[in-house]
Amino acid sequence: MASFRLNRLFNPASGRALDVAVDHGFFGEPSFLGGIERMSHVLDVLVEANPDAVQLTMGQAAKLQSRPGRHKPALVMRTDVANVYGNPLDEHIFSHHLPHAIEEAVRLDAVAVCANLMQLPGRPEIREANILSIMELRREATRFGMPLMIEPLVMQDNAAAGGGYMVDGDLDKIVALVRQAAELGADLIKADPCDDIAQYHRVIEVADGVPVLVRGGGRVDDRTLLERTARVLDAGASGIVYGRNVVQHENPAGITAALMGILHDGLSVDAALALVSEDAR
Template sequence: MSQFRLNRLFNASSGKALDVAVDHGFFGESSFITGIEDMDAVVATLVRANPDAVQLTLGQARILQRIPGKQKPALVLRTDVANVYGDPLDSHIFSHHVPNAIEEAVRLDAVAVCANLMHLPGRPEIRESNILSIMALREQATRFGMPLMIEPLVMQDNANAGGGYMVDGDTDKIVTLVRQAKELGADLIKADPTDNIADYSKVIAVAGDVPVLVRGGGRVDDRTLLERTVAVLDQGASGIVYGRNVIQHPKPAGITSALMAVLHASASVDDALDIIEGSAA
């Protein structure tokens, strides 16, 4: 039954999806909410831009779902919260899921829920917490036919990375964690790009029949973002989950339109850049 909801996530013609993540406030880091302080305005902008989905938290999802009409982005619901992004890290770190997350997702008419699977060097208790959350969510997701998106996140040592999204793009580490997500019963996988983008076919292969959506990570220039998007799609990715590269863009509607053209109409990088250039701020 989970396929019924996924039919509202993926474009019927291309089979691809753009999910714009705006769940950053959940993690309690002040720098994460730059540019998204006014969530009503952010969601309104995204609804006008019309990506395939918007990823929100329990407390913000109603902003999207109370908007009338059928022609709006689908909801992906973030289900877990952690304090692993601080610099320095807190002495006690944690990761917890919302106990009734799946029932809340059903009530909110979400098309999927999202949960982390983090590898943080020297802190195996975080991955253990994530696995316990995923197993609990998997049981309820199966019961209610709710697709479960697992987000394998390979992180650098905080002391070396300087806080924030401490992504480690090592291919072997990403492949290993993606495979664990597959083994834990993911319906969707949201994975980081590899440092060597030509390796991404290995990530797709190890995920098997589970669709892989590629994370955007930190802000990059438009050409870099679009070239990376084309590269991962060419290797078999089923879509993208971009946050700051959309919501912190000076033309969020323009970059959304450009990404949608790449995903659903196989637009070239140069054509997509023209779309951004011709869009309103």
């Protein structure tokens, strides 16, 4: 039954999806608000750009779903909140999922919900908290036919990252955590790119049929972003979940058009880059 909702996430021709994540305000970090200070304006831009989905929190989802008409991005709802990104970190680190998250997602007509599975060096209690959340979410998601997207995050030691935890691109660690996400019953997996993109097929293989959508991470230049996108798709990824690389772009509509061109129309990187400039005119 969960597949019924996923029919609204994945493009029927390409079988792929672009989910633009704008749930960063949930984590309470001032530095995360760049480009998304006025969410109503952000959603005006994104609805016009028309990616396949927008990832929002329960508190912001109504700003998308209250808009009239059928032709707008689908909603993916973030279900958990944590304080692992602070610089400096708080003394007490936590991660909690929302009570009744699945019921809220049903009421808000989401196509999927998203929850973290974090591996933080020296903090196994956070991974335990995530696993407990995922098990509870899995139970309710099955009951209501709501697809569950699990987000395996392998993080560097906070000292190496200069304060808050940052992504670790170690392929072996990513593969192991992606496999755990599959074992926990993920309908979708939102995974990091690895340091050596040529080996990304290993992530797809270990997911073994669970669609993998690749995270975007920090801002990079357009060519780097589009080339990486093409390579993970060639490796077998079913889509991408990009946030800052879209909403902090000087031309969000143009970069969305470029990404959608690669995802759904098989455009080359050069042809997709031309769309960024074309849309800016």
